[in-house]
Amino acid sequence: MDAMMMNAMSEDMMSMEGMPAMDMAIMQACMDACAACEQACTVCSAQMMDCAPACMNCADMCNTMMRSMMRMQGMTPASMMAMLDACIAMCQTCMDMCMMHADDSVVCKMCADSCQACMDACMAMKDAMSMA
Amino acid sequence: MDAMMMNAMSEDMMSMEGMPAMDMAIMQACMDACAACEQACTVCSAQMMDCAPACMNCADMCNTMMRSMMRMQGMTPASMMAMLDACIAMCQTCMDMCMMHADDSVVCKMCADSCQACMDACMAMKDAMSMA
């Protein structure tokens, strides 16, 4: 996420009523982790190993999660929490399937690592929202 | 969802271990409701009323939900449940925002109705999975 765009976005968010005043650096890290995870999953899905359907599902969920954070005007704290939980669950499923052949494929290993990073970033986002 | 394609899909699903043996008609109805909701939200988002960002988020979530049901090889019961909860929460948020001007815009009214139908179908899917 471009820093100038992030600034413009965060100004819009500040003015939304009912939205917790979060640490925007945590949100930026979460968007970046979702984007990286979508990319890793997309490349991994094209390898046509057993993990491919999970990778496709995870790529779509990560893209949807990233876009939702870029359009917070259309979110509520409740829908954000449910989406973050879904993203975490989908990354877990994808990571589990990729780890089964991480020794045979460096792409699967990288995809699993991206899923772990995305899960961590989504959990940090949940914590930031709960504390706000 | 085309009936012949549904039959081919359900044969694949039957052979997945750990996946509850659901009533496939409920799953088909859920995929159709997600597709209809994505379309209604997409049209509604182009009206540029207050609900637009919620409609865009909901369109993306419904598409991701539909595709995940078409690629059940990459899902677990846990990730399905979390995704269904996220889709229900996102439809609720979108419906609430569209209902604020449903009297002024027939498109918003139709979008809200599609969200309600999608929520109902996702809840029926959760029930079917829990009972299986």
Place this chain on the structure above:
Amino acid sequence: MDAMMMNAMSEDMMSMEGMPAMDMAIMQACMDACAACEQACTVCSAQMMDCAPACMNCADMCNTMMRSMMRMQGMTPASMMAMLDACIAMCQTCMDMCMMHADDSVVCKMCADSCQACMDACMAMKDAMSMA
């Protein structure tokens, strides 16, 4: 595409300057063919046969094409023509790859048929725009 939603959409389109006054039935058929092709390609991609990467690319292109027709406020005749050409080219690539094993997989055969139907609908849309 729901008929009531289609009516609401076409009223919006009529008022766009520079947009050719097309036969809306042809546009509705094209959106429906794109939606059906996205679904067939998504199911086919989860089979993890050789065609899977082409099917994923085609599913994404068909979804983008469908959504663009639902948001004609953001299109010009030139961008519509280029998108339709891309959708036709992507469907051709996917169909060619699926036809290589259409005898072995009924899903690939159905996917190839959906690609052909989508190509035909996009070509009809191009003709309708050229004549308008």
Place this chain on the structure above:
Amino acid sequence: MDAMMMNAMSEDMMSMEGMPAMDMAIMQACMDACAACEQACTVCSAQMMDCAPACMNCADMCNTMMRSMMRMQGMTPASMMAMLDACIAMCQTCMDMCMMHADDSVVCKMCADSCQACMDACMAMKDAMSMA
């Protein structure tokens, strides 16, 4: 695009018959420009200015373009060329609409700049494919 993932991807591509042996740095730059443009368009679309429908269409096309480059196993030179032309046309339409109020909105100005950068990267990709 992560450098390690790019290396893994390019090894897969080298082995595809009929695919021109391109400069992979140009392809990496094109994927990055598509990803940046999808993000800028997504943020811009949430502002609900006149450009919003074009921004949504452009975000979807850029995402489809990026993913297709990550799944080159499912592309042919012909479908790549048509997709690149569509991405260029969609970025042009979005840029034109955003430039109409670039003085009023810094987000629209950033979105237009991202569209220009994406068009340039897609044109460089077309040149690289033609020369290969």
